Structure formats: structure tokens, C-alpha cells
Amino acid sequence: QVQLVESGGGLVQAGGSLRLSCAASGRTFSTYSMGWFRQAPGKEREFVAAIRWTGASGYYADSVKGRFTISRDNVRNTVYLQMNNLKPEDTAVYYCAATRGSAYYIRLSDYDYWGQGTQVTVSS
Numbered sequence: 001q002v003q004l005v006e007s008g009g010g011l012v013q014a015g016g017s018l019r020l021s022c023a024a025s026g027r028t029f030s031t032y033s034m035g036w037f038r039q040a041p042g043k044e045r046e047f048v049a050a051i052r053w054t055g056a057s058g059y060y061a062d063s064v065k066g067r068f069t070i071s072r073d074n075v076r077n078t079v080y081l082q083m084n085n086l087k088p089e090d091t092a093v094y095y096c097a098a099t100r101g102s103a104y105y106i107r108l109s110d111y112d113y114w115g116q117g118t119q120v121t122v123s124s
Contacts, residue, residue: 001025001026001113002024002025002026002028002029002032002098002112002113003024003025003026003113004022004023004024004025004096004097004098004113004114004115005022005023005115005116006020006021006022006094006095006096006115006116006117006118007020007021007022007023007118008020008021008118009093009094009118009119009120010119010120010121011121011122011123012086012120012121012122012123013122013123014086014087014088014122014123014124015085015086016086016122017082017083017084017085017086018083018086018120019080019081019082019083020036020080020081020083020094020096020118020120021078021079021080022034022036022078022079022080022081022096022115023076023077023078024077024078024079024098025077026077029074029077029098030053030074031053031100032053032098032099032100032101033050033051033052033053033098033099033100033101033102033103033104033105034050034051034070034072034079034096034097034098034099035047035048035049035050035051035096035097035098035099035105035106035110035111036048036049036050036070036079036081036094036095036096036097037094037095037096037097037108038090038092038093038094038095038120039092039093039095039117040089040091040092043092045095045108046061047061047106047107047108048060048061048064048068048081048094049061049064049068049069049070049081050070050104050105050106051070051071051072051079051104052102052103052104053074053101053102054102055071055072055074058070058071059104059106061106063089064083064090067083067084067085067086068081068082068083068084069081069082069084070082079096081094081096083120086120086122087122088122088123088124089122090120090122091120091121091122092120093117093118093119093120094117094118094119094120095114095115095116095117096114096115097111097112097113097114097115098111098112098113099111099112099113100112
């Protein structure tokens with residue numbers, strides 16, 4: 001069982017930056033692959049970024065590639081999403097998710113555990 005708690009959301013102007021954090025409970029965090037998803041009002045939840053349990057590199061949606069960076073700290077049981085050059089279309093509730101496995105996972109159904117989400121609002 002893994003519990004996930006996101007933090008770091010807020011209101012930022014276009015072009016600004018935010019860093020989201022997702023703190024995980026449990027002693028087996030390092031064996032989970034992690035992902036970030038987002039859901040804008042009236043839209044379906046969509047994939048943003050994923051990182052394998054090794055944490056060597058990330059995999060990104062085209063819409064955020066080059067602007068967002070996913071990373072993890074297996075000592076602190078935390079995964080991060082650094083978001084730079086934010087755009088109004090990045091406005092959404094951001095969720096982190098966890099799943100056992102060693103690959104990059106991009107489908108909602110791939111994940112077993114979800115956080116409650118943190119709101120990110122980007123003003124123009």
C-alpha cells in the first residue's frame with residue numbers, strides 16, 4: 001500500500017516556474033515507477049511525465065517536453081515535477097501516481113495508487 005500526497009501548486013504568471021512534490025509513504029517506494037498526470041476543467045486526465053524506479057531519466061508528453069523535468073529522491077520517498085516556462089494551457093489539477101514495475105507507464109490504467117492532486121493555475 002502506498003499513500004501519495006502532492007504539494008507545491010499555486011498561482012503563477014505565464015513564463016514562471018513551479019516545483020511540485022509528491023511524498024510517498026511506505027518503505028518500498030524505490031521499487032515503484034511514478035507518474036504525473038493533470039486534469040483541466042472539462043477535460044480528461046492526461047499523462048504529463050513518468051520516471052522509472054531507477055530514476056535515471058524521464059519520459060514526457062510532447063506538450064511539456066523541454067519545459068518540465070521529473071525527478072525522484074528515493075531516500076526522501078519523494079518525486080518532483082519541475083515546471084518551467086509555464087503557459088496558461090498548463091492550468092490543471094496535477095496528480096502523482098505510483099505503480100510497481102520497471103518501465104515508463106503513460107496510461108491511467110497502468111497506475112495503482114493516486115494522490116489527491118494539487119491545483120496549478122497559470123495566468124496570462
